[in-house]
Amino acid sequence: MAIEEKEPGFPFYVVSRLISQAYREPLQTLGLTYPQYLVMLCLWEKDGLMVSQIGEKLCLDSGTLTPLLKRLETMNLVKRERSEADERRVTIELTYPGRALQNKANALASPLDAVFEDWEEKERVVFQELMARIQDKLQSQP
Amino acid sequence: MAIEEKEPGFPFYVVSRLISQAYREPLQTLGLTYPQYLVMLCLWEKDGLMVSQIGEKLCLDSGTLTPLLKRLETMNLVKRERSEADERRVTIELTYPGRALQNKANALASPLDAVFEDWEEKERVVFQELMARIQDKLQSQP
DNA sequence: ATAAATTGAATTGTTTACAATTTAAAGTGA
DNA sequence: TCACTTTAAATTGTAAACAATTCAATTTAT
Numbered sequence: 505m506a507i508e509e510k511e512p513g514f515p516f517y518v519v520s521r522l523i524s525q526a527y528r529e530p531l532q533t534l535g536l537t538y539p540q541y542l543v544m545l546c547l548w549e550k551d552g553l554m555v556s557q558i559g560e561k562l563c564l565d566s567g568t569l570t571p572l573l574k575r576l577e578t579m580n581l582v583k584r585e586r587s588e589a590d591e592r593r594v595t596i597e598l599t600y601p602g603r604a605l606q607n608k609a610n611a612l613a614s615p616l617d618a619v620f621e622d623w624e625e626k627e628r629v630v631f632q633e634l635m636a637r638i639q640d641k642l643q644s645q646p
Numbered sequence: 647m648a649i650e651e652k653e654p655g656f657p658f659y660v661v662s663r664l665i666s667q668a669y670r671e672p673l674q675t676l677g678l679t680y681p682q683y684l685v686m687l688c689l690w691e692k693d694g695l696m697v698s699q700i701g702e703k704l705c706l707d708s709g710t711l712t713p714l715l716k717r718l719e720t721m722n723l724v725k726r727e728r729s730e731a732d733e734r735r736v737t738i739e740l741t742y743p744g745r746a747l748q749n750k751a752n753a754l755a756s757p758l759d760a761v762f763e764d765w766e767e768k769e770r771v772v773f774q775e776l777m778a779r780i781q782d783k784l785q786s787q788p
Numbered sequence: 789a790t791a792a793a794t795t796g797a798a799t800t801g802t803t804t805a806c807a808a809t810t811t812a813a814a815g816t817g818a
Numbered sequence: 819t820c821a822c823t824t825t826a827a828a829t830t831g832t833a834a835a836c837a838a839t840t841c842a843a844t845t846t847a848t
């Protein structure tokens with residue numbers, strides 16, 4: 505009896521890691537890891553987010569984000585600034601190189617394109633909906 | 647534009663982590679983390695595996711497994727032994743407590759049962775097949 | 789107004805994950 | 819036989835992930 509039959513969470517665990525691995529090489533062009541790339545996507549969509557706002561989007565806490573953001577700051581992609589209005593808050597703003605990197609990023613093809621290329625449109629939609637249902641359910645549980 | 651629309655890998659990344667989190671509490675009864683639990687599942691299915699065989703099943707390398715297995719050994723759940731026939735190999739065998747833990751494990755309900763409880767049987771099957779296709783494709787790529 | 793509770797980030801400590809390298813053993817070929 | 823390669827695991831170094839705690843700033847309730 506294979507493990508994926510015994511343990512329904514296993515496929516998610518493996519696929520998630522395979523995806524991170526698939527992104528490794530293309531993201532080297534940007535000098536980013538996959539989680540760092542996700543943070544940059546958040547900021548490219550909306551600059552100046554608080555740490556907690558990024559955390560909400562990505563389901564990550566400050567324990568993960570603080571060191572990650574410090575690394576992005578060291579790479580000169582973002583600036584971390586205490587909010588003047590509320591000194592508890594730390595606002596993350598893109599630097600010029602951070603903003604500029606979006607062009608390179610847009611030029612990258614997602615490694616997942618190849619994975620889904622032979623899927624019918626309907627299958628993709630169904631699958632996306634099911635994944636969303638799983639995520640919703642898991643987030644509503646705790 | 648939400649991140650899951652821009653980045654097709656994101657749902658896998660989040661769901662995988664949410665699943666690990668969902669397992670945290672129930673697995674505390676066993677004193678195991680989710681990856682440790684997966685390793686134990688492999689061994690309960692077939693005892694005496696080599697490190698590399700566990701790695702094949704779980705898509706993990708020795709860099710991850712060696713310290714994890716050392717922790718399981720410290721917990722007295724497994725024994726690590728150099729193979730006599732081939733001294734490069736390390737064989738992982740369950741201890742008596744390690745074998746005994748399977749009973750407790752079998753008694754646990756998967757936290758994912760609740761996630762899928764309101765799914766129709768057909769949906770589950772379709773979803774499983776699509777996940778398997780994704781995994782196969784990702785593994786055939788590199 | 790001020791003690792108590794809440795919030796936002798940072799910190800601490802442990803575990804995973806993985807690339808890259810190392811070490812030792814076993815297999816191969818000339 | 820003896821260099822050459824391959825294999826199996828361990829090691830090294832870096833980054834993520836997360837629970838638990840801490841710390842400071844802000845809210846709130848009295």
